[in-house]
Ligand SMILES: Nc1ncnc2c1ncn2[C@@H]1O[C@H](COP(=O)(O)OP(=O)(O)O)[C@@H](O)[C@H]1O
């Protein structure tokens with residue numbers, strides 16, 4: 001799958017990244033950032049001065065309101081521009097203005113919380129971000145240009161020109177790093193908060209989460225029933241067989257059949273234990289996600305490297321969801337990939353848990369072809385996370401999951 005963000009693109013092999021459109025998109029993003037930022041700065045400076053000076057005669061208030069509405073427009077432009085470095089973009093969190101006309105529109109905007117976040121963002125953008133854009137562009141392209149010009153005039157400055165060459169060669173990475181960081185900041189500040197996208201969306205998400213919760217509760221019930229019911233019956237059946245053996249002459253044909261029955265019973269018990277463990281492993285509840293995944297991996301038909309580093313225990317619901325995500329991804333590896341090895345990787349950083357489950361198999365995983373991968377996406381969505389699959393036709397397959405969470 002092709003990368004969705006500038007940062008993901010940068011993580012690919014250098015040649016693929018350098019020949020893609022991403023470095024150019026990043027340059028465009030920063031260049032237009034300088035442009036938007038300087039216009040915003042001019043409008044703010046003029047608007048605030050005039051607005052504050054004329055405040056006593058009320059015209060100033062109108063000017064100040066104008067400045068706020070201008071920030072809404074800038075934020076809207078920023079959401080568009082974000083598409084340059086993040087293909088997913090951001091939805092517009094504003095309520096549609098009731099009625100027609102500018103007044104209705106302006107009143108709606110001024111009563112929304114998101115407007116004030118946008119004002120803050122535009123201020124930050126004008127005061128700092130656009131300068132940083134300029135600085136990165138100047139360093140990446142201006143510095144090399146200056147050193148080459150110096151070399152033209154004076155041959156002895158060649159060490160500087162060499163430095164210029166290095167800076168220029170690194171520039172796609174320099175520019176894309178900052179463009180990606182800026183995109184992430186825009187996403188953080190301008191993303192709609194809960195409820196801002198209207199009732200229906202949050203409701204859908206909530207009911208989906210509810211469905212999964214009841215699914216997990218049902219799983220636990222079945223597990224308990226199996227444990228207390230079927231398993232106990234098998235245990236007492238074993239005891240009955242043991243008592244029968246006391247009455248049977250050793251070496252008789254009946255004794256042979258009894259041994260056979262005991263063997264079958266042991267198989268059934270093993271099978272049932274495996275089933276129960278598969279439903280919800282006791283290690284998950286007792287020792288947490290890392291232990292449960294390591295336990296599962298140790299009994300897995302394909303060799304799995306587990307490299308999970310988490311600072312502690314997660315909330316139970318998150319642990320259950322993530323366990324099943326990893327579990328289903330691993331089941332897919334065993335069933336479909338033909339891989340020789342697999343890896344489960346996880347790190348926690350700045351409130352974001354990143355999981356990667358990968359294999360070196362034949363690839364071609366297709367969410368449309370079954371219900372497993374979409375089920376995974378449901379679980380990840382229920383945790384407000386994101387999931388991506390990369391699985392080109394000849395492999396390898398990578399499942400990338402990001403979930404915001406806090407450790408208790
Ligand atoms: N790790 C993988 N390697 C190769 N193919 C995969 C992998 N995971 C999934 N697939 C393919 O994607 C399809 C969809 O997977 P999934 O949604 O889990 O459905 P299911 O496992 O029920 O078939 C599978 O049928 C399989 O062909």
Ligand SMILES: [Mg+2]
Pocket residue numbers: 328331332370371372373
């Ligand atoms: Mg599957």
